Amino acid sequence: MMNYGSGPAPDGAPGPAIKAEDLAVVRGPRTVLKGLHFEVPRGQITGLLGPSGCGKSTLMRAVVGTQAKVTGTLEVLGEPAGSAPLRSRIGYVTQAPSVYLDLTVRQNLDYFATILMPGRGYADLRHDYVRRAIADVDLETHRDALAGNLSGGQLSRVSLAVALLGTPELLVLDEPTVGLDPVLRRDLWQLFHDIAGRGTTILVSSHVMDEAERCHRLLLMREGEILAGGTSRPEAGGDTPEALRRRMDTETVEAAFLRLVDEATAHETSSKESSR
């Protein structure tokens, strides 16, 4: 078993889970990500927060390697993002649940488990993976239900269960709690913390700022740029929710974020005026 605790991993690969330098993405006429620099540490929950449309999903797609036209450097688990060996090491949950509605929960998981770990020799292991993933998302009673008959919250948990198969080293979760009731949201965050406790790195996006408080580290985004976080350097004030609140002198991360947005807007306006 690998240990991704605070120290370097025993294989001598200390580095961050994700490291971006000058990362940019162009979609059509728009530059969605504008030369980002950030790091995501291993074994922790990093929250990617920002308003809808600020580039969170694009950033996540770049990390899992499904985004086209990515420039700059993006290293994931020590390999260039999107390289073939990473495909079995990353679990990815898209915003909309991506499972087969005309299969049961277990049939969905069985199929994706086979893609991850093919071959008859692994049948027992696969069975074990599927059972554990279903238990993790608390869907044991719905194992044999057709995915299309599940509620929205249950369906997004099936999608999450697929990403949990095979204990990936990095979990990329795109707004996994959107539209869920408070109880379910609390349970899911508990699950994320359990998973991170087992050594998995989690990058989770949300546009609900109260979820920021539940993350170890923060990465605040606005209009394709990083407003705060993404570096563990103490001189930058750290990037834990607590450090951010302290630095911005606010009660909540939400207030800190709003203050940062106001500052950035003021800065933009003043620099526009001075350039006239």
Next chain:
Amino acid sequence: MNTSRTLATAARVLRQLRHDPRSIALMILVPCVMLLLLRYVFDGSPRVFDNIGASLLGIFPLITMFLVTSISTLRERTSGTLERLLAMPLGKADLILGYALAFGTLAIVQSLLATGLALWALGLDVVGSPWLLLLVALLDALLGTALGLFVSAFAASEFQAVQFMPAVIFPQLLLCGLFTARENMQPVLEKLSNVLPMSYAVDGMSEVLQHTDVTADFIRDILIVALCALAVLGLGAATLRRRTA
């Protein structure tokens, strides 16, 4: 390429279909009903039934598989499952062959029933071996799967995907020699029909209809259909991108 991933994909596609018995029933029964209808439409002229019936045995699997493949792969694209699969260690060939295998199996069942019904119940008069009819039908199904996979890349919705059926299939249907011999067509159309794969599917069926043994023309026809199917499958594979905008 990985055999167990391919087989798992084929099994998954069939399992999805199993949850939709109405579609299976339609796929399998509609060709039989059409043949039955045709038999009595041409009640007075059995020769015409022989000609058209044999051609249709090749055309049905092509159309059915075109439709089911284009809709299923479009669903994969729009539901996000394709993105998920391509972010996982799945080869594009595994996915495509999985689909071809699943729908090929279905095509065999469909063709067995339709051919059996036509030959033994409706008195379709075929000189050659029924196995050759089945072989052509299977290749046609593969061609339909390939075409469906390819056009699904250009359809943004299921609505558009269905509209590709008349756009891609109907011109071939008109030009394949089903309604009149290809050499009687206006020369430009005849040349056009020479480059459309369905023409060779129908030619192949006519060869079986008229000859006891495997003719050189038959071999040429089925080779052309098979190569077209492979080429279009290759094009379809190129439309599966791991990285998308």
